[in-house]
Amino acid sequence: MLIIQKYGGTSVGTPERIQNVARRVLATQAQGHQLVVVVSAMSGETNRLVDLAHQISSDPIGREYDQLVSTGEQVTIALLALAIQSQGGQACSFAGHQVHIRTDNAYSKARIKSIDGSVIQKELQQGRVVVIAGFQGMDPEGNITTLGRGGSDTTGVAVAAALKADACEIYTDVDGVYTTDPRICPEARRIPKVSYEAMLELASLGAKVLQIRSVEMAAKYKVPLWVKSSFNEGEGTLVTSEEKDMEKVAVAGVAFDKNEAKVAIRHLADKPGIASQIFNTIAEANINVDMIVQNVSAEGFTDLTFTIPKSDLKKALKAVEQQAQKLGADKVEADEHIAKVSIVGVGMKSHAGVAARMFSTLAERKINIQMISTSEIRVSVIVAEQDMEPAVKALHAAFELEKD
Amino acid sequence: MLIIQKYGGTSVGTPERIQNVARRVLATQAQGHQLVVVVSAMSGETNRLVDLAHQISSDPIGREYDQLVSTGEQVTIALLALAIQSQGGQACSFAGHQVHIRTDNAYSKARIKSIDGSVIQKELQQGRVVVIAGFQGMDPEGNITTLGRGGSDTTGVAVAAALKADACEIYTDVDGVYTTDPRICPEARRIPKVSYEAMLELASLGAKVLQIRSVEMAAKYKVPLWVKSSFNEGEGTLVTSEEKDMEKVAVAGVAFDKNEAKVAIRHLADKPGIASQIFNTIAEANINVDMIVQNVSAEGFTDLTFTIPKSDLKKALKAVEQQAQKLGADKVEADEHIAKVSIVGVGMKSHAGVAARMFSTLAERKINIQMISTSEIRVSVIVAEQDMEPAVKALHAAFELEKD
Numbered sequence: 001m002l003i004i005q006k007y008g009g010t011s012v013g014t015p016e017r018i019q020n021v022a023r024r025v026l027a028t029q030a031q032g033h034q035l036v037v038v039v040s041a042m043s044g045e046t047n048r049l050v051d052l053a054h055q056i057s058s059d060p061i062g063r064e065y066d067q068l069v070s071t072g073e074q075v076t077i078a079l080l081a082l083a084i085q086s087q088g089g090q091a092c093s094f095a096g097h098q099v100h101i102r103t104d105n106a107y108s109k110a111r112i113k114s115i116d117g118s119v120i121q122k123e124l125q126q127g128r129v130v131v132i133a134g135f136q137g138m139d140p141e142g143n144i145t146t147l148g149r150g151g152s153d154t155t156g157v158a159v160a161a162a163l164k165a166d167a168c169e170i171y172t173d174v175d176g177v178y179t180t181d182p183r184i185c186p187e188a189r190r191i192p193k194v195s196y197e198a199m200l201e202l203a204s205l206g207a208k209v210l211q212i213r214s215v216e217m218a219a220k221y222k223v224p225l226w227v228k229s230s231f232n233e234g235e236g237t238l239v240t241s242e243e244k245d246m247e248k249v250a251v252a253g254v255a256f257d258k259n260e261a262k263v264a265i266r267h268l269a270d271k272p273g274i275a276s277q278i279f280n281t282i283a284e285a286n287i288n289v290d291m292i293v294q295n296v297s298a299e300g301f302t303d304l305t306f307t308i309p310k311s312d313l314k315k316a317l318k319a320v321e322q323q324a325q326k327l328g329a330d331k332v333e334a335d336e337h338i339a340k341v342s343i344v345g346v347g348m349k350s351h352a353g354v355a356a357r358m359f360s361t362l363a364e365r366k367i368n369i370q371m372i373s374t375s376e377i378r379v380s381v382i383v384a385e386q387d388m389e390p391a392v393k394a395l396h397a398a399f400e401l402e403k404d
Numbered sequence: 405m406l407i408i409q410k411y412g413g414t415s416v417g418t419p420e421r422i423q424n425v426a427r428r429v430l431a432t433q434a435q436g437h438q439l440v441v442v443v444s445a446m447s448g449e450t451n452r453l454v455d456l457a458h459q460i461s462s463d464p465i466g467r468e469y470d471q472l473v474s475t476g477e478q479v480t481i482a483l484l485a486l487a488i489q490s491q492g493g494q495a496c497s498f499a500g501h502q503v504h505i506r507t508d509n510a511y512s513k514a515r516i517k518s519i520d521g522s523v524i525q526k527e528l529q530q531g532r533v534v535v536i537a538g539f540q541g542m543d544p545e546g547n548i549t550t551l552g553r554g555g556s557d558t559t560g561v562a563v564a565a566a567l568k569a570d571a572c573e574i575y576t577d578v579d580g581v582y583t584t585d586p587r588i589c590p591e592a593r594r595i596p597k598v599s600y601e602a603m604l605e606l607a608s609l610g611a612k613v614l615q616i617r618s619v620e621m622a623a624k625y626k627v628p629l630w631v632k633s634s635f636n637e638g639e640g641t642l643v644t645s646e647e648k649d650m651e652k653v654a655v656a657g658v659a660f661d662k663n664e665a666k667v668a669i670r671h672l673a674d675k676p677g678i679a680s681q682i683f684n685t686i687a688e689a690n691i692n693v694d695m696i697v698q699n700v701s702a703e704g705f706t707d708l709t710f711t712i713p714k715s716d717l718k719k720a721l722k723a724v725e726q727q728a729q730k731l732g733a734d735k736v737e738a739d740e741h742i743a744k745v746s747i748v749g750v751g752m753k754s755h756a757g758v759a760a761r762m763f764s765t766l767a768e769r770k771i772n773i774q775m776i777s778t779s780e781i782r783v784s785v786i787v788a789e790q791d792m793e794p795a796v797k798a799l800h801a802a803f804e805l806e807k808d
Contacts, residue, residue: 055419067499085461142502
């Protein structure tokens with residue numbers, strides 16, 4: 001089999017841990033597999049570099065910033081290759097540009113356009129472990145680009161797709177995807193298998209195990225994606241295409257997110273074009289809107305409520321307040337003390353009553369629902385921040401997620 | 405004018421110093437010059453990386469080692485470009501491979517074969533300061549190579565040669581080339597102008613201001629080379645082709661080196677091929693021999709004495725002792741407590757009596773000369789380690805080097 005393994009910054013955080021990764025890699029190779037390993041920068045290293053940049057410049061962005069931070073992964077690939085060699089194995093390391101990971105030129109958030117697998121294949125055929133720097137690539141002019149934080153997952157999946165690998169294993173400091181965060185709900189259980197779609201919802205709802213773009217790419221190229229722990233030998237979670245036996249499970253997990261804020265514009269004239277004016281203003285400020293709710297019109301007026309990243313609240317209010325005044329709204333209200341709680345599962349779309357059970361569970365706990373948003377495989381609600389933990393626990397129990 | 409400036413690790417050792425370099429660069433550009441800046445890794449950074457490698461591998465050499473340590477310069481180029489931008493200038497940084505610095509594939513001691521100046525010229529024409537990573541290049545297969553410690557000087561000169569620059573300025577923590585080390589001889593004087601040949605001898609004899617290869621390359625391509633301080637505005641030393649007014653000076657400087665050890669093989673049969681067998685053995689052990697002295701034969705036997713780097717002494721003795729035994733020598737003696745003291749000057753070759761004056765000066769001080777070696781522009785002697793400082797002082801005074 002051809003296996004891609006990706007190790008994050010914590011897994012390669014010290015020389016000792018790099019030796020551990022080398023051992024694991026060589027053990028896998030000894031089972032007769034071909035191995036490509038994608039690594040992140042050693043934990044702390046990217047922050048060190050970013051800190052240096054901020055000591056130099058108040059606004060260190062663009063080409064030079066990417067040139068700088070990409071060195072973090074280059075250090076790790078060289079050290080891991082040396083570790084594999086010191087344990088008697090054969091290895092060869094490559095920075096992104098050396099295996100022609102072509103990206104667009106959107107510095108710090110570049111997207112991979114293509115990977116030329118020929119360099120990698122040549123090394124694999126000679127029995128070498130190929131070690132590749134995650135998170136980075138090269139634009140058409142030869143400038144070094146980075147994919148943004150967490151981009152190493154995306155590199156792993158992109159390499160797996162380019163090489164048509166049999167599996168892409170993402171090693172991290174947790175041993176799989178859980179029904180919810182065990183720190184909040186001790187009954188949380190590792191999910192052995194989850195669909196790309198459900199994983200995407202879980203990731204976008206705050207489960208930090210996988211980067212959304214890497215899941216999107218895995219889904220697009222049908223790369224079987226494993227989430228495993230680099231510190232133990234657990235089975236992990238397989239993220240794969242939807243299969244029959246998945247449908248039995250209505251709800252796969254409960255996700256939550258405390259990083260959103262709510263903005264409400266009161267008493268807006270309810271006429272065509274109002275919403276587009278508001279949201280164009282927000283888009284121009286480069287702010288991503290998540291949930292949007294518009295009340296039913298009463299006497300020609302309506303309330304418009306939406307959520308945005310908490311970190312963008314000031315910027316959003318500045319943009320919106322002017323606009324709201326112009327449109328004759330009564331006032332703009334903001335609330336940072338909210339949380340989003342979601343139930344996710346591919347099975348949901350064919351199971352009636354899932355949303356109803358969610359709402360009644362929360363009602364029994366006297367938890368007030370401020371906003372609701374649904375997709376085919378997800379129901380999300382906004383609740384007060386202090387209601388988040390009880391809500392997660394109640395929903396985890398109500399949908400019997402602790403059971404296998 | 406097109407000026408190449410090279411800044412060493414101390415000059416870019418902190419974010420503050422990088423800002424200072426940016427200021428100096430922009431001031432030079434403001435005078436109407438085009439600027440290419442070559443930088444080393446921040447002081448301490450290369451050691452940090454080497455230390456990491458040694459924690460991973462007992463013998464971290466070859467391709468991966470170069471992949472690792474080359475990141476040091478990449479960090480500096482990005483930071484310097486950011487610093488120039490933050491001061492309102494325009495700058496663009498390039499790793500060695502990005503400006504096609506082609507080398508052979510002798511990892512950690514690669515030699516530059518060619519530089520394609522077109523990328524650099526394009527940026528210069530747009531008014532940008534071009535910042536290039538010293539010390540590194542790329543072999544024909546696209547592997548990253550390094551030139552060995554001090555290789556950033558060589559990069560500076562090579563870029564100057566490729567672009568036919570008007571000057572190459574090497575910024576360091578001393579303000580020029582001195583007649584000898586001021587720490588030993590306070591009368592030491594900065595030399596305003598010195599020939600490539602004399603500079604080569606001075607460098608190879610332990611004056612650490614310039615790397616030998618960079619001087620060789622400057623001589624070959626007739627690049628006017630300035631040694632200047634990055635911490636003050638002094639005039640520095642110009643290293644250039646031999647000119648008429650240089651000939652007036654018989655001796656330009658006194659150099660010394662404490663890093664050699666002496667090996668003597670006693671009572672060797674004096675017949676053809678003996679010396680070649682000994683030195684072949686040493687060459688096979690990859691040890692550079694410096695001075696060699698063979699005594700006049702007495703009764704068919706001779707003594708063979710030579711110096712090697714102190715750090716290679718153990719390895720050399722291991723190689724030589726076996727060989728000497730085979731050849732029937734009496735014994736092999738080693739002495740680590742020696743020093744080499746040399747007088748250097750292009751004028752010497754046309755001035756009779758320079759060597760004689762050196763020997764009589766040392767004799768007056770009762771300093772015993774253990775070995776002698778000469779070239780056209782240099783006389784070197786080996787003395788006991790404790791005689792080194794008095795010898796340097798006496799010679800500096802005898803040749804009146806304190807006078808302008």
